[in-house]
Amino acid sequence: SAVISQKPSRDICQRGTSLTIQCQVDSQVTMMFWYRQQPGQSLTLIATANQGSEATYESGFVIDKFPISRPNLTFSTLTVSNMSPEDSSIYLCSVDPVRTNSEQFFGPGTRLTVL
């Protein structure tokens, strides 16, 4: 299993600013994922972040808007850059610790409101 914490849990930001969200795991994992959940919607994968390589972004998401760092096997950050009200969402990280067709573990999410 894996226990995931995220910081901050929530934030209210001004348009045009950037916010960095941290994801900390209590064990070493190779695969980490970042998701976005817009209000009333399901989860959408932003990118896959593997340690030692560049993040792989899904269609519709770009590195300039959502830069990701993965400095080690227990930590990752997602930055939401040049924010607009449309970026108001819950951002979640998840990990796949076993790299088999088993379960993923999700963090509690970061609730972002952009004014």
Add this chain to the structure above:
Amino acid sequence: DAKTTQPNSMESNEEEPVHLPCNHSTISGTDYIHWYRQLPSQGPEYVIHGLTSNVNNRMASLAIAEDRKSSTLILHRATLRDAAVYYCILRDSGGSNYKLTFGKGTLLTVNP
């Protein structure tokens, strides 16, 4: 990832069984059927998964049709804490892509 179809919402009474259906008519031979749920204001949590045979764990049972084109998540005795959005997801075991693709899921309401 292959697509799944679930009802938008379902209702149940407390302490009664709940059967949550999922259709996945385009499932491939290497797709596992995964179920996650998301309680209010929380991240998703794993419920159960299976390939061909029915599966049981402490949370639920998963019944898989013989042709694998549909499955049913069974909560044997619903409690108020089971009120959540339930997601049925197909996950390919054949490659190195471990990502989950979430659909809209089924919002389960449990009445006291």
